[in-house]
Amino acid sequence: MNNPALGYLFFRAILIWLVLSLAGFFWGNGFASMMTPFYEFVTEMASTDYVATISVEERQEDAIVLAATAIRAKQITPSRALPAGTTISSDITVLHTLVPLIIFLTIILCWPIKSWGQRGWIALLAIPSFFCISAMTAPIQLLGLLEIGFQNAANQAGFTREEPFALKWMMLTEGGGRWLIPALFGLACGAISERMIKNND
Numbered sequence: 001m002n003n004p005a006l007g008y009l010f011f012r013a014i015l016i017w018l019v020l021s022l023a024g025f026f027w028g029n030g031f032a033s034m035m036t037p038f039y040e041f042v043t044e045m046a047s048t049d050y051v052a053t054i055s056v057e058e059r060q061e062d063a064i065v066l067a068a069t070a071i072r073a074k075q076i077t078p079s080r081a082l083p084a085g086t087t088i089s090s091d092i093t094v095l096h097t098l099v100p101l102i103i104f105l106t107i108i109l110c111w112p113i114k115s116w117g118q119r120g121w122i123a124l125l126a127i128p129s130f131f132c133i134s135a136m137t138a139p140i141q142l143l144g145l146l147e148i149g150f151q152n153a154a155n156q157a158g159f160t161r162e163e164p165f166a167l168k169w170m171m172l173t174e175g176g177g178r179w180l181i182p183a184l185f186g187l188a189c190g191a192i193s194e195r196m197i198k199n200n201d
Helices: 003-046 094-110 116-136 138-156 165-200
Strands: 050-057 063-070 074-077 080-082 087-093
Touching: 003 050, 003 063, 003 094, 003 116, 003 138, 063 094, 063 138, 074 138, 087 094, 087 138, 094 116, 094 165, 116 138, 116 165, 138 165
Parallel strands: none
Antiparallel strands: 050 063, 063 087, 074 080
């Protein structure tokens, strides 16, 4: 790819990123509200300890809020447990939640398209990838934030509690996975779409 083409691609990526970021700023709450049933489903699949209710609250920084009601007593230390029926909550900002999706869509919309067939393949691959990225980020982060509270309570009691999967995954995503996951999905969608049209030629 020559320098003018690289320059055009870079400019296009910045422009698309800007447009998607502005869309997230103005309509992010509406999008997050539409996604709450999906987030609740993923949260309850990822942890059978809770019944999840997720909502969007308008604040200084608008937030996606998880209200998790314990189905059964959840052990924190050998002598302390969260009683069944207790509701606890965690939240993340809407804009923070949108970042991985904006990264993914920027890659998809910037990918050089050579034919209508490739456009169809990349769209077909992008839809399930979009939901996979959504499932791997916001719901697990909300669960991980709940687990941080349990870990802190256990540490204060001098008890070492095993880190659950949700907490480990949240730490992984916050350590760079939040950007890497959508980038890998976007690159995979583009590469597979190119492979598919080559196979059909």
